[in-house]
Amino acid sequence: MGATKTEHFTSKQNAIATLTKALGHPARIAIIEYLIKVDTCICGDIVNKLPLAQPTVSQHLKELKNAGLIKGEIEGNSICYCIDEKAIGKLQNYFANITIKLEKKNNCC
């Protein structure tokens, strides 16, 4: 095997898993953090900021985009990638909700 059995889970569960999976790599966390740090969205130097080869960075960006975490357009020979607030919002909401539920719960461990 090796393929995730997504069809057996709810669409909500798959949606969250898609987002968390996309963030499940330090390079992609670093990309997100860099996008937050820079003032504008134009960040053509993102490759130089990461300890990875250019094709690798490009691939990570693609995965973040596929997951809906970043949006952006190619602008000439530079690029404009931004964080998609909606995706981050979903995650924030999800974990805030879990936290609330955990507070009401009596964990034995």
Place this chain on the structure above:
Amino acid sequence: MGATKTEHFTSKQNAIATLTKALGHPARIAIIEYLIKVDTCICGDIVNKLPLAQPTVSQHLKELKNAGLIKGEIEGNSICYCIDEKAIGKLQNYFANITIKLEKKNNCC
């Protein structure tokens, strides 16, 4: 290759990526949600609640535990797994922080 170059990223970035990676699978999301739903922590029937074979569930539980998202002990022939609030707290904090930073930022896309 195929191995993540963790050594090139900060320990904070790796820490978050470890947590998100562990949640990057719908089965593990489903496990977390089930642990929240059940009243007590004793949830020996978790295998029956998931559309996966017992060894697969066991493996997912192990990964969640390795990532620090759940804690628990074996109690005889049943098991007591709980969510580790600290790990969820870290994630909640992380995304809440990003949300705040994004609000202050002017995204162009």
Place this chain on the structure above:
DNA sequence: AATCTTTATCGTAATATTGCAATATTAAAT
């Protein structure tokens, strides 16, 4: 138009993940 600069894609090797059958383990129940 030729060159430069930047990002994307292709191809591929190394490694990791997913899933499960078979088996082991471990403690409770009989």
Place this chain on the structure above:
DNA sequence: ATTTAATATTGCAATATTACGATAAAGATT
């Protein structure tokens, strides 16, 4: 002491991910 019931481990096949060199694409610069 056996059996039962539940979880863990092992081994393995299928698939996915990670990383990068080589190359392509596409607009900017000269």
